[in-house]
Amino acid sequence: MTETALSRTSLGGLWVTAALSLAPLALAQPRWIAFLSATLLALYALLWLYRLPLPSRRLVNALALAGSLAIFFEYRTLFGLRAGLALLCLFLPAQLFVTRRRREGLTVILLSWFLILARFIDDQTPTAAALAFFAALVSLATLSRCLAPALELRAHARALALLCAQSAPLFLVLFLFMPRVPGPLWGLPQDARKGVSGLAEEMTPGSLAELALSEAVAFRVRFAQTPPRHALYFRGPVLERFDGRTWRMAPARERPAPPLIASSPDLIDYEITLEPHRQRWLLPLDWPLEIPPDAHMRHDFHVEAKQAVLALRRDRFRSASTPPFVEEATEVLQENLRLPLGSNPRTQALAASWRPLPPAQRVEAALDHFRRGGFVYTLRPPPLGEHSVDEFLFETRRGFCEHFAAAFVVLMRAADVPARVVTGYQGGSHNPIDDTWVVRQADAHAWAEVWIAGAGWRRVDPTALAAPQRLEADLVAALPVGDPVPLFARAGFDWLRTLRFHWWALQNGWNQWVLGYTADRQRQMLARFGLQEGDWRHLVWFLGIGAALALSLLAWTASSRKPRLDPAQRLWRAFLRRLARKGEAPAPWEGPLAFAKRAALRWPEKAAEIERIARLYAGLRYGKLGEEALEALRRAVLGFHP
Amino acid sequence: MPFRLFSETAKRWRAWLLARRPRGHPARIAAREVYILPTGAGVAAALALAAMWVASINYGLALGHALTYFLVAVGVVSLFQTQRSLVDLEIAARPAQPVFAGEPLVFLLSVRELRGRARFALRIRGDGLPPINCALSAWGETTLRLSTPTTHRGWLEMPPLVIETEWPFGFARAWTYVALPVRGLVYPKPAENPPPAPRLPGRETGVARGEEDFAGLSDHRPGEPLPRVAWKASARLEEGLLAKRFAGGESQILWLDWQALPSALDKETRLAWLARWALDAERARLAWGLVLPTIRLAPGSGPEHLAHTLSALALYD
Numbered sequence: 038m039t040e041t042a043l044s045r046t047s048l049g050g051l052w053v054t055a056a057l058s059l060a061p062l063a064l065a066q067p068r069w070i071a072f073l074s075a076t077l078l079a080l081y082a083l084l085w086l087y088r089l090p091l092p093s094r095r096l097v098n099a100l101a102l103a104g105s106l107a108i109f110f111e112y113r114t115l116f117g118l119r120a121g122l123a124l125l126c127l128f129l130p131a132q133l134f135v136t137r138r139r140r141e142g143l144t145v146i147l148l149s150w151f152l153i154l155a156r157f158i159d160d161q162t163p164t165a166a167a168l169a170f171f172a173a174l175v176s177l178a179t180l181s182r183c184l185a186p187a188l189e190l191r192a193h194a195r196a197l198a199l200l201c202a203q204s205a206p207l208f209l210v211l212f213l214f215m216p217r218v219p220g221p222l223w224g225l226p227q228d229a230r231k232g233v234s235g236l237a238e239e240m241t242p243g244s245l246a247e248l249a250l251s252e253a254v255a256f257r258v259r260f261a262q263t264p265p266r267h268a269l270y271f272r273g274p275v276l277e278r279f280d281g282r283t284w285r286m287a288p289a290r291e292r293p294a295p296p297l298i299a300s301s302p303d304l305i306d307y308e309i310t311l312e313p314h315r316q317r318w319l320l321p322l323d324w325p326l327e328i329p330p331d332a333h334m335r336h337d338f339h340v341e342a343k344q345a346v347l348a349l350r351r352d353r354f355r356s357a358s359t360p361p362f363v364e365e366a367t368e369v370l371q372e373n374l375r376l377p378l379g380s381n382p383r384t385q386a387l388a389a390s391w392r393p394l395p396p397a398q399r400v401e402a403a404l405d406h407f408r409r410g411g412f413v414y415t416l417r418p419p420p421l422g423e424h425s426v427d428e429f430l431f432e433t434r435r436g437f438c439e440h441f442a443a444a445f446v447v448l449m450r451a452a453d454v455p456a457r458v459v460t461g462y463q464g465g466s467h468n469p470i471d472d473t474w475v476v477r478q479a480d481a482h483a484w485a486e487v488w489i490a491g492a493g494w495r496r497v498d499p500t501a502l503a504a505p506q507r508l509e510a511d512l513v514a515a516l517p518v519g520d521p522v523p524l525f526a527r528a529g530f531d532w533l534r535t536l537r538f539h540w541w542a543l544q545n546g547w548n549q550w551v552l553g554y555t556a557d558r559q560r561q562m563l564a565r566f567g568l569q570e571g572d573w574r575h576l577v578w579f580l581g582i583g584a585a586l587a588l589s590l591l592a593w594t595a596s597s598r599k600p601r602l603d604p605a606q607r608l609w610r611a612f613l614r615r616l617a618r619k620g621e622a623p624a625p626w627e628g629p630l631a632f633a634k635r636a637a638l639r640w641p642e643k644a645a646e647i648e649r650i651a652r653l654y655a656g657l658r659y660g661k662l663g664e665e666a667l668e669a670l671r672r673a674v675l676g677f678h679p
Numbered sequence: 680m681p682f683r684l685f686s687e688t689a690k691r692w693r694a695w696l697l698a699r700r701p702r703g704h705p706a707r708i709a710a711r712e713v714y715i716l717p718t719g720a721g722v723a724a725a726l727a728l729a730a731m732w733v734a735s736i737n738y739g740l741a742l743g744h745a746l747t748y749f750l751v752a753v754g755v756v757s758l759f760q761t762q763r764s765l766v767d768l769e770i771a772a773r774p775a776q777p778v779f780a781g782e783p784l785v786f787l788l789s790v791r792e793l794r795g796r797a798r799f800a801l802r803i804r805g806d807g808l809p810p811i812n813c814a815l816s817a818w819g820e821t822t823l824r825l826s827t828p829t830t831h832r833g834w835l836e837m838p839p840l841v842i843e844t845e846w847p848f849g850f851a852r853a854w855t856y857v858a859l860p861v862r863g864l865v866y867p868k869p870a871e872n873p874p875p876a877p878r879l880p881g882r883e884t885g886v887a888r889g890e891e892d893f894a895g896l897s898d899h900r901p902g903e904p905l906p907r908v909a910w911k912a913s914a915r916l917e918e919g920l921l922a923k924r925f926a927g928g929e930s931q932i933l934w935l936d937w938q939a940l941p942s943a944l945d946k947e948t949r950l951a952w953l954a955r956w957a958l959d960a961e962r963a964r965l966a967w968g969l970v971l972p973t974i975r976l977a978p979g980s981g982p983e984h985l986a987h988t989l990s991a992l993a994l995y996d
Contacts, residue, residue: 139849143720147727150750154731157742166742173746177753180848185800185814192797196847200753200760208752212745218736313739348739552741591759603795603818625705626773626789658818 043142044186045085050179051136051145052081055129057172058149061165062156063126067111070123073104077130097134101127122155142183146176161349163547174201214563214580217556235314235478236273236460240284242421242429245460246437249416251478254312255462256320257545258474261306264322266464268358270484270496271320271476273461275337277372279450281380282425284443284458287372289335303358310351310548317341319352320461320476323496327355336369337457349552362493365455370488373455381426381447388451396489399452400497403445407502410434412441414504441499442483455488459496470542604667605657612650612674619679629655640679649673693856705771706857707793708842713765713855715758721850724754754850761853764801764844767794768815772825772837775863777989779954783826784863786837791820800846805838832867832950832993836860866989869955870948876933876956896921932978933960933967935988950992957988971995 043051056078063074084091104127105115112120129148136142153169153176178197185193235255237244256271276284305322319332319340328334329352332342342350376385387406391399413435421428421440426447429440436444442458449456463482465474484498609629613622621639623632633651637644653670656662717725728751735743773787792798792815803823804810811823829835843854896909913920935956940949953969960967961980968978969988973995976988 140720143723147723150727150731154734154740154743154746157740157746158738161740161742169742169746173750177848181846184845184847184849188799188814196799200756200847204752204756207755208749211748211752215748217744348741551745554741625771626787659820
């Protein structure tokens with residue numbers, strides 16, 4: 038059967054499968070690849086519609102080879118994830134042109150499965166899931182179609198629906214109980230990180246402003262008791278090294294002594310569901326006290342997981358709203374005073390004039406400069422040259438939060454106060470539908486921390502002086518009129534915002550229950566069922582015994598059930614039993630009417646009765662007789678005594 | 680020769696399976712008689728799913744896990760469907776109408792569905808014969824023609840049937856063997872150009888009268904030549920066909936005698952000549968008798984007599 042040619046409708050089904058699995062992925066590829074895929078698909082559709090012959094296999098192979106070469110020149114490799122996906126986007130439509138028999142049709146289906154899966158690397162939203170599910174269903178229906186090309190589409194759909202319903206329990210068991218292996222199994226290809234926007238390990242003027250228009254969700258927070266909005270500083274990478282233009286993280290150090298909580302602080306308990314950002318850091322609220330077991334806190338209170346966050350992860354944290362008292366190593370303080378020689382001379386000169394003051398007043402003096410200098414908070418700051426801080430402080434005076442934070446830290450260091458830049462997120466949107474806070478990339482923020490001897494690190498947010506609304510309301514309120522504003526944030530779009538809250542709530546539920554179901558979550562759930570946490574051997578036993586039970590149950594039901602008969606057949610058999618007692622039985626190949634004729638010869642006085650029963654039965658089984666005929670048959674059979 | 684060894688094992692294996700075949704006629708297929716093995720496509724799909732599972736782990740794709748497990752679940756359940764596609768089918772065969780050696784012997788198979796489930800993509804083939812595709816609706820029944828080539832005269836048992844399916848996805852093939860105690864008779868192939876039938880001394884032979892005497896109508900039997908069918912009369916019936924019966928030619932008698940044939944002829948050639956002469960005699964509306972070393976048939980004519988004669992020739996040994 039593998040050798041027989043595929044029917045036209047089967048080929049059409051393969052095309053639909055390929056198109057459905059290709060479309061979402063190809064659109065995310067470089068434009069020429071998307072164009073190539075679409076062209077090949079359209080070409081095949083034309084050939085199919087007009088019943089034109091397919092091109093020769095050699096031509097298709099040559100085309101595929103040329104395409105692979107082009108992809109090699111685009112990516113400089115054929116083995117990376119992105120290059121591999123591009124190759125798949127090319128090979129799947131090309132495979133259609135060489136598909137004539139079932140074996141090649143199967144290749145199309147399997148390639149489609151890979152493409153459907155590959156889409157999830159960049160997009161795991163409910164929409165993507167629905168599309169993928171639909172594509173998978175079509176692929177299965179097409180497989181059946183290749184086997185039974187003459188069957189009606191509706192019969193295919195019904196058979197597939199039944200099959201899906203039957204496999205739902207097994208799917209749930211596999212999804213919930215199959216031990217989840219925490220990934221990755223091998224090093225992630227470097228290019229897997231492309232295409233995810235978010236904070237970075239370094240900061241240059243303008244890098245955060247790029248994020249400010251991104252509506253992508255960074256993470257979601259659920260608080261036990263919500264702190265005021267202006268206190269919502271989510272701590273990301275702390276940048277201590279400055280080369281005059283770029284801020285970078287310093288290597289982690291040992292802390293001389295654990296942090297102490299000076300006064301009994303307000304403790305904040307919360308849970309963060311972090312979107313995968315392919316970096317290691319977590320984003321707890323300032324100041325983190327309790328962190329997940331697989332994470333550690335650096336000397337600068339920056340929390341890092343052991344491995345990059347590749348899947349949605351949900352963690353519980355506890356933070357203190359007041360900064361803890363710490364002793365800081367001298368090297369750290371030295372690091373936080375370092376400035377590149379000769380950079381930003383005007384700033385250094387200004388700060389040097391404050392040195393006679395006590396440290397706390399130097400901080401005040403710098404803030405005063407921001408307060409009175411007529412600074413403007415804007416998403417479109419003018420480009421800055423070599424002495425970026427000088428230009429910002431004394432000439433342009435227009436900047437985004439990273440300009441303010443960087444300038445402030447440079448001022449402090451020049452005034453001999455240890456200071457550093459902290460990046461992270463500030464604020465967020467409260468979703469009243471499910472009472473969560475949604476923090477988007479647009480909430481990315483940078484602020485400063487200064488070291489006051491005897492008091493420890495203190496947070497200072499110079500942006501707040503230029504744009505106090507940034508903390509209390511949101512980005513839009515803080516922006517001057519005329520700046521570009523994200524669509525959803527514009528005034529007059531309240532209904533859109535409500536809709537959006539609902540959508541967010543839906544996504545949050547999706548995240549919590551589907552995407553957030555990781556190895557950890559699975560263990561927690563099993564613990565609730567009484568299985569010891571982390572004991573996967575129990576799970577294997579459980580699965581094995583469950584599978585054995587299910588299989589034997591199935592085998593038992595399959596072998597023990599007597600074949601059911603339809604009612605007409607049951608009556609006919611009863612009739613045959615009566616005749617059999619008198620020694621007349623149909624031959625295995627004898628139909629009801631032929632048998633009736635023979636029986637009528639033997640009981641001529643009952644001939645009419647026998648023929649009537651046979652006719653009713655044949656009509657019910659093979660003809661169009663309905664319920665009344667069944668009743669008539671019942672009466673006729675019960676009243677028949679040979 | 681390893682191949683021979685292999686085919687020897689395969690033969691023994693099949694003999695063992697055939698011994699476990701559904702018995703009785705009609706044969707109903709039970710679950711324990713259905714065998715199932717993955718196909719190449721099934722193995723390929725399993726490998727692909729394993730790769731997808733690994734990719735899901737590596738990239739931390741919750742939905743990748745969901746997709747993989749969904750396809751795995753559907754695939755595993757589909758194996759049960761494949762097997763259940765064959766269970767509770769009932770197969771009966773009608774003895775084949777006799778044919779001459781060299782013509783195909785046709786067994787009419789009737790396949791019934793006894794579970795109220797539609798069955799798709801079934802294939803039925805006799806051992807070594809091309810497969811027949813069929814599908815059944817719930818409680819449905821279908822009739823198939825199993826055409827078997829013939830070479831020798833004598834009884835031909837219906838070859839054991841292989842009933843198989845790959846429904847729904849082609850990931851596995853389920854099959855079962857059914858052997859039904861049904862056979863068909865193969866007449867010896869009539870000789871092409873034998874000499875004319877010898878006239879026997881003391882017997883009267885003659886030529887058929889030009890006119891046929893129409894003698895009446897009776898039920899048409901499958902295998903009777905179509906020109907005999909009384910179409911007009913049949914049209915008035917609700918089912919079945921009527922055939923015309925003729926009388927005549929009884930007055931001349933031709934004796935077909937084994938002993939009278941040239942002694943140089945071997946057995947099969949003698950039978951072939953006799954078969955040809957019997958056919959010619961029937962066509963010429965002559966009456967004939969048959970004398971074999973073991974059997975003697977009284978003179979007669981008509982299709983039934985012809986059938987008797989040819990059967991005797993087919994079974995002579």
